[in-house]
Amino acid sequence: MSLSSLIYRLTGTLRTVERAFLLVLNGKYPPDNFRLCLDQLQPQENWNNSQINSHKGILEQILGDGFLFAVPKHRRTIEKRLKRKYGDPEYHMKILLPNKKLQVCNVCGDDHEPKTLCPTCYKKVIEETRAMQDAIQNELKLEPVEQEVVVMYEGEKDSKPEEFWKGKRIVEMEKPRPQWFSDNLLQKTTQKGAETSDVKPSNLG
Amino acid sequence: MNQAEVTKLISQLKISPPTRLRKFRTPRGPEGRLDTLRKTVTALVKHERLELNRARALEARMYTERLISDAIRYGDCHKTTMEMADYWLIEKQLVHKLFKVLVPRFENYNIACTRIFYVPRNMTDPRYSKAVLELRGNPYPSLVRDTSSNKNLIHNILLEEAKKAYRTKKYAEIAAKIDAVESTVGLENPTTTESDGNK
Ligand SMILES: [Zn+2]
Numbered sequence: 001m002s003l004s005s006l007i008y009r010l011t012g013t014l015r016t017v018e019r020a021f022l023l024v025l026n027g028k029y030p031p032d033n034f035r036l037c038l039d040q041l042q043p044q045e046n047w048n049n050s051q052i053n054s055h056k057g058i059l060e061q062i063l064g065d066g067f068l069f070a071v072p073k074h075r076r077t078i079e080k081r082l083k084r085k086y087g088d089p090e091y092h093m094k095i096l097l098p099n100k101k102l103q104v105c106n107v108c109g110d111d112h113e114p115k116t117l118c119p120t121c122y123k124k125v126i127e128e129t130r131a132m133q134d135a136i137q138n139e140l141k142l143e144p145v146e147q148e149v150v151v152m153y154e155g156e157k158d159s160k161p162e163e164f165w166k167g168k169r170i171v172e173m174e175k176p177r178p179q180w181f182s183d184n185l186l187q188k189t190t191q192k193g194a195e196t197s198d199v200k201p202s203n204l205g
Numbered sequence: 206m207n208q209a210e211v212t213k214l215i216s217q218l219k220i221s222p223p224t225r226l227r228k229f230r231t232p233r234g235p236e237g238r239l240d241t242l243r244k245t246v247t248a249l250v251k252h253e254r255l256e257l258n259r260a261r262a263l264e265a266r267m268y269t270e271r272l273i274s275d276a277i278r279y280g281d282c283h284k285t286t287m288e289m290a291d292y293w294l295i296e297k298q299l300v301h302k303l304f305k306v307l308v309p310r311f312e313n314y315n316i317a318c319t320r321i322f323y324v325p326r327n328m329t330d331p332r333y334s335k336a337v338l339e340l341r342g343n344p345y346p347s348l349v350r351d352t353s354s355n356k357n358l359i360h361n362i363l364l365e366e367a368k369k370a371y372r373t374k375k376y377a378e379i380a381a382k383i384d385a386v387e388s389t390v391g392l393e394n395p396t397t398t399e400s401d402g403n404k
Contacts, residue, residue, distance in 0.1 A: 107350045112325050117337070117348060119325040126256065126337070129345045133252050136344075145302035148310070151344045181346040 128178060132171075139171045153177035216274045219317040220266065227264050242268055247295045249319075250302060254339040256324060262336040266319050268293065269340075273318050276308050310342050317341075322348050 023029070076084075087094035102111040105118035112118045132151050140149070147169040154176045231237030245265035249255055257265070272293050279286040281304040290300050311318040324335040337348060356365070 116323045116325045121350065122324060122337075122348065125346050125348055129254055132345055133254070137252075142296075142298055144298040144300075146305045148306055149344055178346075 124178075124180065128181065132173065135173050136171050140169070145169075216271075216278050218267070218270045218274060219315075220270055220319075222267050223263075227260050229261070229264075243293055243295055246272065246293050247299060249338060249340065250294060250299045250307070251296065253343040254337065254345050256335055256337050259323065259334045259336040262321055262338040266321060266338055269319055270317060272303070273307055273311055276303050277312055280304075280308075307340070314341070 085094070099113075101114055103114050104111060105121060108118060108120045110118050110120040135151070136149055147167060149171055150165065150168040151171050151173055152165075153173045156177065229238045229241055231241065233240070241261075242265055245255070245257065245261060246269050249265060249269055255262070272289060275286050275289060281287060287300075290303055291297075294300050294303065307318075318341055320339050320341055322337045322339075324337055326334055339345075339348070356362070
């Protein structure tokens, strides 16, 4: 590059700078080449605002310094905390407690709540009852019921006198009478003397 | 007031009825309630022992008691009673049972003719409390064990021993009497003081 061309370019640049200063002084916008440096000459307040906004993200602009969620303002008392945790002994306890109201069955020794039947004995009885009900309904079907129904277990035909079966509807069960189901509910306490001298084992209740 | 007391016009039940009736949730209102109870009453007269929910058992008990007490009071020639029996017993063979079996059975009862026991709760599902409703004098095994006749109970053993002691005392008295008289007429059989037929 020759010296003459360098001088030419320098003088050209100086000329445009001179023109730009003249324009600014006359209150007009400078040409594109000088816009950036001239923007800094804007008023101080505007410049500050634009600087802050450009640095922050859009969320920060909306939220500002902070955002409060709905959180408890006060600490719950110890009574309330314990009641929430374990329940109330007067109303409802949430923890498991032993049942102290149980009774013991005199017959089988199972536990049950007062005023209710013993579950073991009841299960035994109700199963036998349902079997008997089925047998009775199979026997009676849809005929009009005009006589008392008597249930006769296997091998009981001869154990009772004829008068016992008279005037009654006999329903037979195809199994021997359960041990616990006593058939002599109206047995007299005084009985006839034994005819033989053989000693029998007692009935054990 | 010259009117007769209304409460005396119907037969008094041997159970204490509640002050107000239980509601059973049904879309058909009061009629639906009676329909469900009719089924229960019919089943009770038919099977004589039922396992039901507690409220249903207590409610059906009252209607059964009333039906049987009316049947005992008026008999089968009374028109209203027959209509009631026809209404409450859905299966008509049970109308015969009511007048021919249940009326003779309960005629001389001084106590209620039904009985309720509470069934133990199922601990896996303790929401529903159940009850057993039964007619007295049924052929099924008893739900409560009769322990009064158990000879191994302590009071029965003591009574038995007391009876034996009383008997030996009486025998000794009789023997002493015979010895004192020294009669040559013949030996009298010592009569026992045991009373047959006592329950
Ligand atoms: Zn038991």
